[in-house]
Amino acid sequence: MEQEFTQMPRIGDQAPDFKAVTTNGTIQFSEFIKGSWTIMFSHPADFTPVCTTEMSGFALLEEDFKKMNTKLIGLSIDSIHSHLAWVNNVKEKLGIFMRFPIIADIDMKVSKLYGMLMPGESETAAVRAVFFIDPTGKIRLIMYYPLNVGRNMDEIIRALQALQTADKHKVALPLNWKPGEKAIVPPPKTIEEMEERIKSNYEMVDFYLAKKNL
Numbered sequence: 001m002e003q004e005f006t007q008m009p010r011i012g013d014q015a016p017d018f019k020a021v022t023t024n025g026t027i028q029f030s031e032f033i034k035g036s037w038t039i040m041f042s043h044p045a046d047f048t049p050v051c052t053t054e055m056s057g058f059a060l061l062e063e064d065f066k067k068m069n070t071k072l073i074g075l076s077i078d079s080i081h082s083h084l085a086w087v088n089n090v091k092e093k094l095g096i097f098m099r100f101p102i103i104a105d106i107d108m109k110v111s112k113l114y115g116m117l118m119p120g121e122s123e124t125a126a127v128r129a130v131f132f133i134d135p136t137g138k139i140r141l142i143m144y145y146p147l148n149v150g151r152n153m154d155e156i157i158r159a160l161q162a163l164q165t166a167d168k169h170k171v172a173l174p175l176n177w178k179p180g181e182k183a184i185v186p187p188p189k190t191i192e193e194m195e196e197r198i199k200s201n202y203e204m205v206d207f208y209l210a211k212k213n214l
């Protein structure tokens with residue numbers, strides 16, 4: 001029997017819109033994301049160990065994300081009742097309150113729309129996907145992890161900082177870039193720009209690879 005794969009949205013696409021029930025009430029996604037950065041992340045199931053560590057990690061850093069004008073929204077193929085029970089359980093057992101909305105994707109509508117279902121892993125559980133969406137509603141970065149490997153919160157924060165920094169300063173960021181480090185200046189596109197680059201005070205490996213402080 002052939003397996004049906006749903007193509008996931010790509011970097012640069014507008015985030016597909018949908019209406020869904022969440023732990024914070026019903027949302028229209030296009031309205032929810034308007035005017036701010038958004039990180040949408042899926043987890044395989046409520047009341048599972050790796051998912052509990054991950055969702056708790058997002059909850060602990062929610063205020064940091066807010067300072068970066070970023071909303072959080074989770075998702076799994078569980079009912080709203082399961083979500084609420086899990087949120088309450090984590091609050092009671094770990095003292096961590098997941099205040100951000102969690103989508104109850106019981107019909108798998110959103111998971112299919114965003115390509116979160118991968119039959120090679122599971123046909124009934126969303127993999128650990130992370131979508132970074134900018135204030136214009138465009139998907140800017142996508143991360144995918146398998147069911148048995150948790151995400152890295154430091155990298156999620158770093159990636160968000162890099163995207164926002166690149167947008168603000170019109171630069172690119174090198175390998176392992178962190179805030180405070182030099183950024184890469186876009187390479188010249190004409191001979192005139194190349195000659196200006198050579199005369200500049202940028203830190204240069206060569207004219208095509210130049211760095212500057214922000």
